[in-house]
Amino acid sequence: MSTQPLMVQLTERSYPIHFSGVAEQLKADVATLRAAGRSVRAISDARVLNAHPHYLAQAGFQDNEVLALPAGEPTKSVEFFSQCLSFLAGQAANRDCTLFAFGGGVIGDLAGYVAASYLRGIDFYQIPTTLLSMVDSSVGGKTGINLPEGKNLVGAFWQPKAVYVDSELLQTLPPREFAAGMAEVIKYGMLADRELFNDLVALDGLNARSPELPAIVRRCCAIKALVVADDEKETARSGGRALLNLGHTFAHAIENVAGYGQYLHGEAVGIGLCLATRLSVALKQLPIRDIVNVERIVSQFQLPCRLNEALRLEELMTAMLRDKKNRGGQLRFVTMTEIGSAVTTDGIEINLVKDLWREAGAE
Numbered sequence: 001m002s003t004q005p006l007m008v009q010l011t012e013r014s015y016p017i018h019f020s021g022v023a024e025q026l027k028a029d030v031a032t033l034r035a036a037g038r039s040v041r042a043i044s045d046a047r048v049l050n051a052h053p054h055y056l057a058q059a060g061f062q063d064n065e066v067l068a069l070p071a072g073e074p075t076k077s078v079e080f081f082s083q084c085l086s087f088l089a090g091q092a093a094n095r096d097c098t099l100f101a102f103g104g105g106v107i108g109d110l111a112g113y114v115a116a117s118y119l120r121g122i123d124f125y126q127i128p129t130t131l132l133s134m135v136d137s138s139v140g141g142k143t144g145i146n147l148p149e150g151k152n153l154v155g156a157f158w159q160p161k162a163v164y165v166d167s168e169l170l171q172t173l174p175p176r177e178f179a180a181g182m183a184e185v186i187k188y189g190m191l192a193d194r195e196l197f198n199d200l201v202a203l204d205g206l207n208a209r210s211p212e213l214p215a216i217v218r219r220c221c222a223i224k225a226l227v228v229a230d231d232e233k234e235t236a237r238s239g240g241r242a243l244l245n246l247g248h249t250f251a252h253a254i255e256n257v258a259g260y261g262q263y264l265h266g267e268a269v270g271i272g273l274c275l276a277t278r279l280s281v282a283l284k285q286l287p288i289r290d291i292v293n294v295e296r297i298v299s300q301f302q303l304p305c306r307l308n309e310a311l312r313l314e315e316l317m318t319a320m321l322r323d324k325k326n327r328g329g330q331l332r333f334v335t336m337t338e339i340g341s342a343v344t345t346d347g348i349e350i351n352l353v354k355d356l357w358r359e360a361g362a363e
C-alpha cells in the first residue's frame, strides 16, 4: 500500500487523507498549527476517549482543549451543537482556532457543522475512529445535525483541511459497529469497484487486526474522493455523488420506521444493498444470480439481508417518499448495471417497490 497521502482534489479546498504514520503526522500538524499562532480544540465522545485515553494528549492536545460529549446518535442535536459553540465561545476561540473531530460519524458530522458555523467558519480536521467514518463520513465535507423531525435536516458542506485515518484505532471498536462499517465497504465494491467486491468475497472475514484492512479502507476513500471531486455538492442531474446512496433509500426508510437505534445504520444498509440488487434485477439491469452473490457477501460480513421483524409496508413507503433525495415527487433509486457500476434511476413503479419490501419481510 502506498505510504503517500491520498488527495481529495477540490481546487483551493483540496486536502490530504493520511494513512501511514498517522499519529506522528497528526502530532506534527498540531505542532505546526501552534507554531503558527493557531489554537487547537477537539470534540470527541466519552466512549472514544475511554477507549483511547492518551491519543489526543500524545498528539499535543491539553485536557481543557477537548470537549467530551455523550456517545450516540442523540448527540447530533441542536442541544449539543449549542454546547459545542459555547465551548468555543467560552474560551474566546477566534478565527485562528482549528477544530478536530475525534470520533465516529456522529462526532464528525456535529463537529464539522460547528466548524462551519462558528465565526462563519473555522478550519476543521477529521480523526475518524469507526470503520464507517474512515471509509465514508470523514471524507467529502457533509456535516450536520438531526432535528426531532428527521435525520440530517440541518447542515453545511464544509470540507476538512485534512483527514487522519489510523486503522489501529479500530481495535477497540465493538464487532457490531465494525460489521456496520463493512456495509459501506461492500457498497463501494458494488457501485464502483468489482475487483474490491471480488476481493471481499474471497476473504475469510475481516476484523480490525486483518492485514488487508488498511488497503481496503484506502481503496474506499479513493472511490469516495473521486466521486466527491466530481460532484462536491451533489448537484449532478444524474449519477455523481448520489451514487454513494446505493441501498440508502431503503436503509433510511428502515431506520425511520423501526426507530433509530433498532438497526445500526450499516445494518439497514445491508438490507438496502440486497433490495437495490433485487430492484436492479427486476429492472433487468442485473442477472438474477447477482441476488445470491450480494446476499452471500452481506451475510458473510454479519449483516442482515431481510428485516429482523416485520415493519408496516405503508409506513416504509411514506418514509421513502419523504426522503430528501427524491426529485420532483418521483422515487429515485441508485441501481446497478453490473456489480461495480451504478446509475441513478427515476420513475420506478411504486408497486414494484412494494413487492420488494414484502420480499424483505414487510407487511
Ligand SMILES: NC(=O)c1ccc[n+]([C@@H]2O[C@H](COP(=O)([O-])OP(=O)(O)OC[C@H]3O[C@@H](n4cnc5c(N)ncnc54)[C@H](O)[C@@H]3O)[C@@H](O)[C@H]2O)c1
Binding pocket: 045, 046, 047, 048, 051, 071, 072, 073, 076, 103, 104, 105, 106, 107, 109, 129, 130, 131, 132, 133, 136, 137, 138, 139, 140, 141, 142, 143, 152, 169, 170, 171, 172, 173, 174, 177, 180, 265
Ligand atoms: N457526513 C457523511 O457523509 C456521513 C456519511 C455516512 C454516515 N454519516 C453519519 O454518521 C453517523 C454514524 O456514524 P458511526 O457509525 O461512526 O457512529 P458513531 O459515531 O455513533 O459511533 C458508533 C459507536 O462507536 C463508538 N466508537 C467510536 N469509535 C470507537 C472506537 N475506536 N472504539 C470504541 N468505540 C468507538 C462511539 O462512541 C459510538 O458509541 C450517523 O449520524 C450518520 O448520519 C455521515
